[in-house]
Amino acid sequence: xxxxxxxxARNQAASPAADDAAAQLDRVFFALxxxxxxxxxxxxxxxxxxxxxxxxxxDISLQAVSRHIQVLVxxxxxxxxxxxxxxxxxxxxxxxxxxxxxxxxxxxxxxAQFDLLAAALGATGQPDQPKRKxxxxxxxx
Numbered sequence: 096x097x098x099x100x101x102x103x104a105r106n107q108a109a110s111p112a113a114d115d116a117a118a119q120l121d122r123v124f125f126a127l128x129x130x131x132x133x134x135x136x137x138x139x140x141x142x143x144x145x146x147x148x149x150x151x152x153x154d155i156s157l158q159a160v161s162r163h164i165q166v167l168v169x170x171x172x173x174x175x176x177x178x179x180x181x182x183x184x185x186x187x188x189x190x191x192x193x194x195x196x197x198x199x200x201x202x203x204x205x206x207a208q209f210d211l212l213a214a215a216l217g218a219t220g221q222p223d224q225p226k227r228k229x230x231x232x233x234x235x236x
Contacts, residue, residue, distance in 0.1 A: 119171065120197060123190045126170035131155065132163050136172060139186035146182045 126132050135149055150160035164184060167173035171190045176183050 116193075119190065120193060122170040123172065123194045126166050126172055127194070129163065129166075131160070132167055135160070135163060135167060135184075136186060139173065139184060143183050143185040146184060149184060 127136075131153060134153065138144060138149055138152075146161060146164060147157065149164070150157050153160060164173060164175060168175050172187055174185050174187050176185075
């Protein structure tokens with residue numbers, strides 16, 4: 096089969112649930128790709144915060160922070176609760192776990208590099224030092 100036909104066959108065989116999971120993973124990685132959004136998640140790690148509290152350390156408008164929060168909400172990383180004009184955000188860590196599991200599938204590639212490095216470091220370690228002769232004690236008289 097030609098590569099394009101094979102790819103098409105694989106895509107047609109994918110289930111809707113797999114498509115949803117892939118789309119969710121895409122949203123998570125997109126959300127994590129921005130340093131402001133990662134900063135927001137770091138701040139939410141300590142607990143729920145108001146949007147104004149989240150915006151305080153960033154040198155951008157409150158409206159820009161709100162847009163970043165909406166990206167995080169769509170990715171499922173943040174839960175936003177509104178009460179009138181007050182908006183409180185909290186971290187939802189589940190999607191981060193899914194991303195970590197996906198990334199961990201590729202750990203075999205860098206683990207092999209770590210194993211090679213350990214072997215190389217072991218081979219270039221300190222030369223064997225001569226064994227010291229045990230000091231003989233003279234018997235006490």
